[in-house]
Amino acid sequence: MKTLTLTAPAKLNLFLHINGRRADGYHELETLFTMLDYGDELTFSLIKQDVVEIGGDVAGIPLQENLIYRAAEALRPYKQSPFGAHVQLVKKLPMGGGVGGGSSDAATTLLALNTLWQCDLSLDQLADIGLSLGADVPVFVRGKTALAQGVGEKLSPYTLATKHYLVVFPNVHVGTVEVFTHPELPRNTPKLSEGWTIDQTHNDCQALVKKLYPEVEKTLSWLLKYAPSRMTGTGGCCFAEFDSAQAAQRVLEQLPSHWTGFVTQSASESIAHRQLAAWRKDEVK
Numbered sequence: 001m002k003t004l005t006l007t008a009p010a011k012l013n014l015f016l017h018i019n020g021r022r023a024d025g026y027h028e029l030e031t032l033f034t035m036l037d038y039g040d041e042l043t044f045s046l047i048k049q050d051v052v053e054i055g056g057d058v059a060g061i062p063l064q065e066n067l068i069y070r071a072a073e074a075l076r077p078y079k080q081s082p083f084g085a086h087v088q089l090v091k092k093l094p095m096g097g098g099v100g101g102g103s104s105d106a107a108t109t110l111l112a113l114n115t116l117w118q119c120d121l122s123l124d125q126l127a128d129i130g131l132s133l134g135a136d137v138p139v140f141v142r143g144k145t146a147l148a149q150g151v152g153e154k155l156s157p158y159t160l161a162t163k164h165y166l167v168v169f170p171n172v173h174v175g176t177v178e179v180f181t182h183p184e185l186p187r188n189t190p191k192l193s194e195g196w197t198i199d200q201t202h203n204d205c206q207a208l209v210k211k212l213y214p215e216v217e218k219t220l221s222w223l224l225k226y227a228p229s230r231m232t233g234t235g236g237c238c239f240a241e242f243d244s245a246q247a248a249q250r251v252l253e254q255l256p257s258h259w260t261g262f263v264t265q266s267a268s269e270s271i272a273h274r275q276l277a278a279w280r281k282d283e284v285k
């Protein structure tokens with residue numbers, strides 16, 4: 001039976017501007033996503049029984065709420081294969097950390113089972129299915145650095161130089177809904193104008209989350225001693241940007257023991273896409 005192992009990468013929101021709130025409560029935003037070469041590890045194996053099973057680090061999430069399960073079930077109508085799937089998960093990304101672990105697991109499941117179950121859907125079709133699972137799923141399906149607009153669904157490719165990041169999890173789980181429904185969240189950043197540059201950007205959630213979660217404020221102040229740093233998404237992870245892996249590693253080595261972190265680099269194409277392309281090449285040999 002076939003087996004495929006893919007890394008479900010983390011993302012960073014290099015900035016996050018909130019431009020307004022729609023009548024349905026969702027926010028109009030502008031955010032720059034970059035993919036990181038670090039993430040959860042998912043091993044997909046075809047199984048005889050036509051069911052979806054998840055093993056490994058699933059603590060706390062009931063099977064039917066797991067985004068891996070929900071993504072697999074969303075592909076069921078397109079399945080050309082009689083087999084089910086077992087997904088073994090090694091969770092490396094903190095949940096509720098703003099690095100998109102759940103969304104990335106979902107997107108990676110769509111990519112893997114689209115191949116193993118011979119659904120043969122295009123990336124556009126997978127991104128549409130992904131959007132029904134979460135606002136961040138389509139960007140992982142496409143797997144490229146992208147500027148997102150609208151409620152996050154309008155993606156345009158964006159080119160960035162590779163950078164090295166130290167990402168720190170301050171050990172607080174920040175709820176996306178809590179941040180987006182908070183009365184003090186700023187919601188009136190003007191839309192980006194032609195010729196904008198990264199140094200004119202910010203994260204509209206950062207000041208509020210720092211206030212609600214003092215650990216995030218402490219993490220950012222600590223990182224800022226070493227490098228330009230910011231919070232990703234709705235938090236609580238914060239990232240510091242470096243020109244070399246060694247410089248990032250040196251700061252990680254000094255990280256206070258009550259926080260956790262990892263050093264990695266950005267990628268113009270997601271690691272899951274690169275691994276899937278290599279697996280396909282091996283298959284045709």
Ligand SMILES: C[C@](O)(CO)[C@H](O)COP(=O)(O)OP(=O)(O)OC[C@H]1O[C@@H](n2ccc(N)nc2=O)[C@H](O)[C@@H]1O
Nearest residue numbers: 013025026027103134135136151152176177180233234
């Ligand atoms: C803010 C980001 O983290 C940026 O990467 C994402 O856009 C959020 O993505 P996500 O976690 O996949 O979000 P979803 O599961 O779709 O939405 C969670 C909740 O966030 C709020 N939400 C999300 C996206 C958006 N454009 N406006 C919102 O107000 C809504 O309250 C929604 O109920």
Ligand SMILES: Nc1ncnc2c1ncn2[C@@H]1O[C@H](COP(=O)(O)OP(=O)(O)OP(=O)(O)O)[C@@H](O)[C@H]1O
Nearest residue numbers: 066067095096097098099100101102103105136233
């Ligand atoms: N496979 C999964 N991995 C992680 N979280 C999952 C998974 N399946 C369901 N969830 C649920 O999704 C929630 C959000 O998880 P996620 O790790 O994507 O948060 P996040 O990093 O804050 O995402 P974002 O940046 O998109 O807001 C978790 O609190 C968890 O209850």
